[in-house]
Amino acid sequence: MFDLEKSIADWRQQMLAAGIKTPVPLEELENHLREDIAQQMQSGLSAPQALGIAVKKIGQAPELKREFKKTGIPMEIQKIIKLAGVICVTVALFCQLFTCPPFVFAFGFSLMTRVLLLAVWAITVATTVLSWRYNHKLLPVIRNQPLRRAVGIVCYMGCLLWMRFVLFHLPEFATGSLSLLVFLFGSEWTVMAILGGVGHGLEKAVSRHDLKTAS
Amino acid sequence: MIRKELVAASAEPLILSLLARGESYGYAIIQEVKARSDGKLQWTDGMLYPVLHRMEHRGLIKSRWGESETGRKRKYYSLKKDGKTAMAKHHEQWSLVHSVLSGLRKEQYV
Numbered sequence: 366m367f368d369l370e371k372s373i374a375d376w377r378q379q380m381l382a383a384g385i386k387t388p389v390p391l392e393e394l395e396n397h398l399r400e401d402i403a404q405q406m407q408s409g410l411s412a413p414q415a416l417g418i419a420v421k422k423i424g425q426a427p428e429l430k431r432e433f434k435k436t437g438i439p440m441e442i443q444k445i446i447k448l449a450g451v452i453c454v455t456v457a458l459f460c461q462l463f464t465c466p467p468f469v470f471a472f473g474f475s476l477m478t479r480v481l482l483l484a485v486w487a488i489t490v491a492t493t494v495l496s497w498r499y500n501h502k503l504l505p506v507i508r509n510q511p512l513r514r515a516v517g518i519v520c521y522m523g524c525l526l527w528m529r530f531v532l533f534h535l536p537e538f539a540t541g542s543l544s545l546l547v548f549l550f551g552s553e554w555t556v557m558a559i560l561g562g563v564g565h566g567l568e569k570a571v572s573r574h575d576l577k578t579a580s
Numbered sequence: 581m582i583r584k585e586l587v588a589a590s591a592e593p594l595i596l597s598l599l600a601r602g603e604s605y606g607y608a609i610i611q612e613v614k615a616r617s618d619g620k621l622q623w624t625d626g627m628l629y630p631v632l633h634r635m636e637h638r639g640l641i642k643s644r645w646g647e648s649e650t651g652r653k654r655k656y657y658s659l660k661k662d663g664k665t666a667m668a669k670h671h672e673q674w675s676l677v678h679s680v681l682s683g684l685r686k687e688q689y690v
Contacts, residue, residue: 393606393629393655396648400607401625403650424626432630443637572638 369412373398376420383426390433398423446565450497453558457493460551461486468548493558500566506574507567517564527556582621591623591631592640593670596663599641603658606632632657640666 377395385391398419405415423429465486469479507513598609606628613621635641640663648654659667 390629390633392653394626396652396654397607397625397629399652400648422625424624428624429626429630432627433633435630435634 367413369402369416372413372416373402376416380426380429384430385426385433390429394423394429446561450558450561450565453554453561454493454497457551457554457558458490460547460554461490461493464548464551489555493555493562496559496562497565500562501569501573504563504566504570506570508571513567513571516567520560520564523560524557528553582617587621587623590621591628592635593667593674594621595628595631595635595657596640596659596667596670599657599659600664600667603644603656605654605656609657635663638662 373395376398377391380391380394385394401419401422402412402415405418406412410418465482469482469486474482507516594613595609598604598612604612606625610623610625610628613623632641632643636643636657639660641657642660643655643657646654646656
């Protein structure tokens with residue numbers, strides 16, 4: 366006795382075994398398969414015939430896997446990256462806002478020094494925010510995906526090294542000064558925001574370039 | 581049957597143009613293209629999904645999970661602003677190719 370549900374489950378297993386592991390594509394493909402089977406059966410075919418035709422039409426798992434691999438970073442991960450960016454930028458800006466202006470005006474700096482310090486602060490704030498927004502316009506389009514990812518990983522490693530430096534070395538100088546600790550904490554997030562913006566910008570540069578050339 | 585290179589090249593403008601009429605899902609998109617081309621323009625069904633996912637990652641379209649008439653989950657796609665711009669450019673370019681071809685063909689009959 367032919368069991369359609371079991372046959373679909375077997376097909377799903379074959380797809381999984383061939384490497385189509387991401388839940389979203391497999392779910393979509395299975396829905397498509399079921400709709401096609403239902404359509405074929407409405408046209409008068411038996412369940413085994415309908416399944417055979419639908420499976421053939423949907424294509425071979427290795428070819429599908431190859432095509433899905435070209436898709437790039439999944440949308441869900443892109444959203445997480447964007448959220449991480451927003452968090453980094455917000456924390457960095459918050460810490461900078463509460464430490465930099467008081468620092469500039471607390472000590473007996475000359476007017477010129479204060480202006481310079483404020484200018485440096487303004488540039489840092491602008492870089493922190495704009496690196497996420499506009500980096501893709503300045504960064505090169507690196508089509509080689511492994512190379513692009515390698516640059517992203519270097520940025521990530523840079524963040525880790527900076528965090529290690531901030532966490533294990535700088536606090537020694539900041540003992541007893543809360544505002545300096547907050548400043549260091551903020552600078553840590555600033556570096557993460559800027560380097561994260563570079564990684565994000567490289568990916569965005571490629572997708573924007575693809576959009577322009579394809580259309 | 582239309583050559584596979586042309587089928588592949590026309591996938592994006594066709595999907596964008598279909599979604600410009602309203603949101604749709606994979607199976608319906610394939611059926612619509614098949615019906616409008618009298619079955620001459622046929623994709624390998626499964627290959628539509630990597631194309632849809634790529635377009636989504638490039639910000640041309642967006643998706644949401646909904647429900648089919650049978651109660652199963654179904655992924656619906658719709659056009660985004662960048663998709664509308666891309667569609668306009670596709671139309672412009674395909675119209676240009678069409679007009680050049682038509683012009684050349686007319687000259688052959690003069």
